[in-house]
Amino acid sequence: MTFYALTFALFGVGLYGLLAKRNILKKVLGLIILDHAINLLLVAVGYRAGRGAPIRLPGDDTTAFVLGSVDPLPQALVLTSIVIGLGVTMLLVAMVVRLHQRYGTLDVDQMDRLKG
Amino acid sequence: METSVPAFVALPLFAGFACLLLKRAAPDATPWISVGSMLGLLALAAIATARGDGGVAFAGGWGLRGAGADAFVVGIALVLDGLSRLFLLLVAVVGTASSIYALRYLAPEAGRPLFHVLFNVLVAGMNGALLAGDLFNLYVFVEVASVASYGLVAYRAGGTEVEAAFKYLVLGTLASTAILLGTTVLYAATGYLNMADLSAGIARGEVPRIPLLFASGLFVLGFGTKTAAMPFHAWLPDAHPSAPAPISAMLSGLLIKTLGIYALVRVFSVVVGIDDHVRTTLTVLGCLSMWGGVLLAQAQDDLKRILAFHSVSQMGYVLIAIALDTWLGVAAGLFHAMNHALFKSALFLSSGSLEEVTGTRRLSGMGGVFQRAPATSVGLVGACLSISGIPPFNGFWSKLLILIALVSAGQMLVAVLAAGAALMTLVTFVKVQRKALFGTLPARLADAREVPAAMYLPVLALVVLCLLSGLLWPVGVDGVIGAAASAVRAPFGERPAAAVYVETIHGEPPR
Numbered sequence: 226m227t228f229y230a231l232t233f234a235l236f237g238v239g240l241y242g243l244l245a246k247r248n249i250l251k252k253v254l255g256l257i258i259l260d261h262a263i264n265l266l267l268v269a270v271g272y273r274a275g276r277g278a279p280i281r282l283p284g285d286d287t288t289a290f291v292l293g294s295v296d297p298l299p300q301a302l303v304l305t306s307i308v309i310g311l312g313v314t315m316l317l318v319a320m321v322v323r324l325h326q327r328y329g330t331l332d333v334d335q336m337d338r339l340k341g
Numbered sequence: 342m343e344t345s346v347p348a349f350v351a352l353p354l355f356a357g358f359a360c361l362l363l364k365r366a367a368p369d370a371t372p373w374i375s376v377g378s379m380l381g382l383l384a385l386a387a388i389a390t391a392r393g394d395g396g397v398a399f400a401g402g403w404g405l406r407g408a409g410a411d412a413f414v415v416g417i418a419l420v421l422d423g424l425s426r427l428f429l430l431l432v433a434v435v436g437t438a439s440s441i442y443a444l445r446y447l448a449p450e451a452g453r454p455l456f457h458v459l460f461n462v463l464v465a466g467m468n469g470a471l472l473a474g475d476l477f478n479l480y481v482f483v484e485v486a487s488v489a490s491y492g493l494v495a496y497r498a499g500g501t502e503v504e505a506a507f508k509y510l511v512l513g514t515l516a517s518t519a520i521l522l523g524t525t526v527l528y529a530a531t532g533y534l535n536m537a538d539l540s541a542g543i544a545r546g547e548v549p550r551i552p553l554l555f556a557s558g559l560f561v562l563g564f565g566t567k568t569a570a571m572p573f574h575a576w577l578p579d580a581h582p583s584a585p586a587p588i589s590a591m592l593s594g595l596l597i598k599t600l601g602i603y604a605l606v607r608v609f610s611v612v613v614g615i616d617d618h619v620r621t622t623l624t625v626l627g628c629l630s631m632w633g634g635v636l637l638a639q640a641q642d643d644l645k646r647i648l649a650f651h652s653v654s655q656m657g658y659v660l661i662a663i664a665l666d667t668w669l670g671v672a673a674g675l676f677h678a679m680n681h682a683l684f685k686s687a688l689f690l691s692s693g694s695l696e697e698v699t700g701t702r703r704l705s706g707m708g709g710v711f712q713r714a715p716a717t718s719v720g721l722v723g724a725c726l727s728i729s730g731i732p733p734f735n736g737f738w739s740k741l742l743i744l745i746a747l748v749s750a751g752q753m754l755v756a757v758l759a760a761g762a763a764l765m766t767l768v769t770f771v772k773v774q775r776k777a778l779f780g781t782l783p784a785r786l787a788d789a790r791e792v793p794a795a796m797y798l799p800v801l802a803l804v805v806l807c808l809l810s811g812l813l814w815p816v817g818v819d820g821v822i823g824a825a826a827s828a829v830r831a832p833f834g835e836r837p838a839a840a841v842y843v844e845t846i847h848g849e850p851p852r
Contacts, residue, residue, distance in 0.1 A: 236522075243511065256514055263521050270529040299528070302477055306521065309484045313514055316491055320507045327500040336504060 228269050236262035248331050249324065253317050260310040264303045271299030346398040346419045348385055349429060349468040350482075353378050357461030364454040371457040372447070375440040378461055382468070383433040390430050390821060395422050397474065414535040418474030422842065423824035424675075425471045428603050430821070431679055432471070434806070435594045435686045436464050438799035439587040442690050445795040446586060446697075456496055456585075463489035463591065467599040475534040476524040476608075483520065483567070483600050487513050490596055493588045494580045505579035512576045516566035523559035526552050537842055540612045557619050560608050561626075568601025570660060571629035574653045578637070581652065582645035582702075586693020589645060593652045594686030598678050602659050606671065610829045611842050615666040623664035624755060630657030631762040638769050643702050644692045644777065647769065648685065651728065654766065655681045658759060662743045665750045672826035673742035679822070680727070680735040680810065687724035687803035691717060694792045694800065695777060704773065709782030713789040716797040718778045723804035725774055727811070729767040735811035 239262055242255025272295050279297035281290050321331070328336040356378035360371040388394075399405075403416025421429075440460070447453050466486025473479040491513065495506035528534055530552050531542040543553065566573040577597070581589050605623075609615050615623075634654030641647045655677070662674030692702065694717040699707050711718040727734035730741075740763055747756040791797070810818050828842070 243515065249507065252511060256511065259515070259518055263518055263525065266522070267525050270525055298534075299525075305477075305481060309481070309488075312488055313484075313510070316488065317507070317510060320495065320503050320510070323495075323498065323503045324500070324507065327503065336500070 228272075229266065232262050232266040232269060235265065238262075247333050249321050249333055250331055252333070253314065253321060256317065257310070257314060260306070260313075264306055264310075267299045267303050267306070271296035345385060345389070345394075346396065346421050346472060347400065349382065349472060350419070350465050352381050352385070353461040353465040353468065357458045357465065360454050360457040360461060364458075368454045369449060371454040372440070372444050375457045375460055376437070376444065379433065379437040379440045379464070382429075382464070383437050386426070386430040386433040389421065390426050393423075393824065394426070397421070413533070413538050414474075417478055418535060419469075419472040420474040420536075420842075421472060423826075423828035424603070424606065427675060427679065427821055427825035428471045428599055429468060431682045432464060432467050432595055432599065435590065435682055435803075438686060438690065438803050439590050439594075442590070442693070442796055442799045443585075443587040445793045446693055452496065456493070459489045459492045459496075460588070460591075462486075463493065463596070467595060470599055471603060475536055476527065476539065476612075477534045479536075479604060479607075480517065480520050480524060483604070484517055486596060486600060487517065487567075490588075490592055494584045494592075496585055496588070497583070502583040505576075505583040509576040509580035512566060512573070516563045516573070518563075519559045519566075520563035523556040523563065526556040526559070536607070536612045540614075540842065543613060553613070554618065557609075557613055557616075560605075560613065561619065561622055564601055564604045564608065565626060568597050568605065568656050568660070569630075569653050570601075570626040570656060571633045571653065572626070574630065574634070577653060578646055578649040581649040581689075582643060586690055586696070589648075589692070590686035590689040593649065593689055594682045597652060597656060598659075598682060602656065602663070602674075602678050605660075606663055606675075606829055610663070610666065610671065615664065620664050620666065623660050624752070627657040627660030627662075627664060628755060628758050630654060630660065631759060632657075632765075635762050635765040635769065639765075642704050644695065644704055644707075644773065645689070645702055647704075647773065648688050648692060651766065651769070652681075652685060654762060655685070655728070657762070658740065658743055661752075661755055661759065662746055665746055665752070666830060667746060667750055668826055668830045669742070670746040670750060671829045672822050673739060673746045675825050676735075676742060676814075676818075676822045677739035679818075680739045680807065683803050683807050683810065684724045684727040684734075684736060687720060687800050687807065688728065690796070690800045690803070691721040691724060694796050695721070697792050697796070698789050699786055704776040706783070707777040707786075708780045709778075709786070710789070711778045712782055713786060714791040716801065717792055720797060720800035720804050721778065722774060723807065724800070725770040727804070727807040729770045730763050731767075733808060733811050735807050735814065738811055738814055 236259060239255045239259030242258060243252050246252055276293055276295050279294040325331055330336060356374050360374050363370055398419045400417040406413055406415050447456060463486055466482050466489055469482030470479055470486060473482050491506050491510045494509055495503050527539060530548040531539060533539045533542055569577040581593050584592060609619060630653050634650045638647045638650035659674045659678045662670045696702050698710060698714045727736040730737040744756050744759060
């Protein structure tokens with residue numbers, strides 16, 4: 226339960242960084258924190274107290290393996306989610322570089338040419 | 342038949358990689374690869390629609406495990422049903438028109454092969470989202486399509502474009518995060534990701550009330566942002582006009598529907614179920630979008646921004662219709678989504694042509710274009726009549742059906758609001774036509790020239806489709822729409838659609 230609460234606190238930190246910061250690089254960092262809060266939550270959902278890593282060796286008994294390991298599915302999901310997060314972050318950072326070249330600033334208020 | 346299901350995703354994905362490989366060797370071939378892959382998808386979608394194909398394909402050799410009531414799905418299921426078929430057909434039609442338009446619209450510049458890479462990946466992501474049979478793969482394909490669209494919005498790489506793309510990316514990723522969080526909550530409560538198993542689990546009451554409401558709220562936030570429903574719309578009026586015209590057509594015509602409307606219908610009507618809270622929320626969002634979009638559009642001078650705000654407004658109609666959760670409401674909403682895909686992509690392609698002809702996107706800089714570019718103008722007039730809901734065109738019929746569905750569900754106030762917003766839409770587009778096409782030709786446009794045929798023919802074809810689906814909708818269109826609506830909400834007390842969906846995946850009636 227504490228762990229769940231902590232992931233939601235981390236989620237809040239990321240959201241704050243994303244929405245309240247004016248520096249776009251800090252917004253990017255907020256988004257990364259947000260991403261990882263969800264990833265942690267996913268891993269926590271699959272955690273079963275006292276069980277081992279879901280690595281099945283040849284010859285392991287299926288029932289014993291299922292009862293003795295944590296849920297492997299969220300871990301697979303988190304791997305996918307990390308890869309997606311990496312792609313999005315790369316694109317974001319490339320945009321930050323381009324915006325800095327155009328406007329010479331990272332402050333979102335000084336580059337705001339779009340309204341609405 | 343079931344083996345053709347993965348081709349909807351594989352074909353554009355391979356076409357995208359082919360464009361990447363040919364980036365240096367044959368850059369001029371890449372636009373034709375896009376046209377080819379879109380025509381291939383059009384053939385696949387037309388065959389699937391004509392035969393009424395349905396079924397499931399499991400990726401990677403996994404599939405159904407267990408038997409009877411204990412059966413569950415392992416692996417990635419791609420599910421084709423009536424609802425997916427309608428949207429796959431729309432993606433193919435608008436994709437074909439946009440890819441043909443892009444042949445002449447984009448000059449052979451260094452970035453063009455990369456444009457076509459992203460174009461194909463965008464289509465692959467949308468088709469994947471339409472076929473995904475579980476929530477996590479829905480999220481993955483939504484992200485694939487979204488990331489491609491972020492890149493395409495920034496294609497011109499000017500300050501405004503990158504800024505619009507940045508804003509779009511931040512809000513889009515926030516929406517995707519909400520979708521993933523909602524998925525996590527449902528997985529934690531049930532242990533299922535597959536939508537059929539999940540809907541059966543929720544129907545059995547496996548998810549407590551609070552987590553279910555929390556997940557519903559997250560899905561409304563996530564998919565509502567992808568639809569650009571009113572309080573979450575801020576990215577759309579910047580992002581859609583910043584993209585090149587064929588991409589504006591793809592984004593406004595398709596992306597907000599496949600990632601927004603389709604996903605909302607699939608997740609709420611089939612999996613989570615629409616309860617009173619969700620219905621009220623979607624109706625309020627819909628009314629806000631309808632009026633907010635149309636009012637903000639009045640203040641704009643930039644043609645593409647006017648069109649973008651009208652996308653927000655038209656999605657409001659679809660939201661209030663699908664929120665009714667009756668067969669007629671869903672059918673009317675899906676019909677309007679289909680019509681909007683046709684006329685809004687025609688409008689955005691015309692706006693690109695007008696920009697080519699006049700050199701500006703500002704309405705105040707245009708005038709009398711009809712004299713110089715009659716084919717473009719005829720296309721624009723047809724699309725304007727369609728979005729304003731003038732009788733023989735399809736926009737009239739779907740708005741009428743939405744009003745009938747609202748009245749028969751007793752939602753009089755919402756029906757009055759919808760009718761009022763339709764009138765405001767008419768006012769805007771009369772203004773657009775008068776300012777852009779008629780009146781006096783500015784001296785600076787005296788030697789303006791019509792765009793090449795590859796640019797006006799796709800628009801005219803879309804307008805003809807608007808007219809045909811308006812005139813012929815009782816003949817064939819209603820079958821496609823009806824099949825889509827029946828996949829969501831069973832007409833007249835037949836078996837619930839969620840059970841049909843479970844059956845599609847499990848291959849037998851669940852006991």
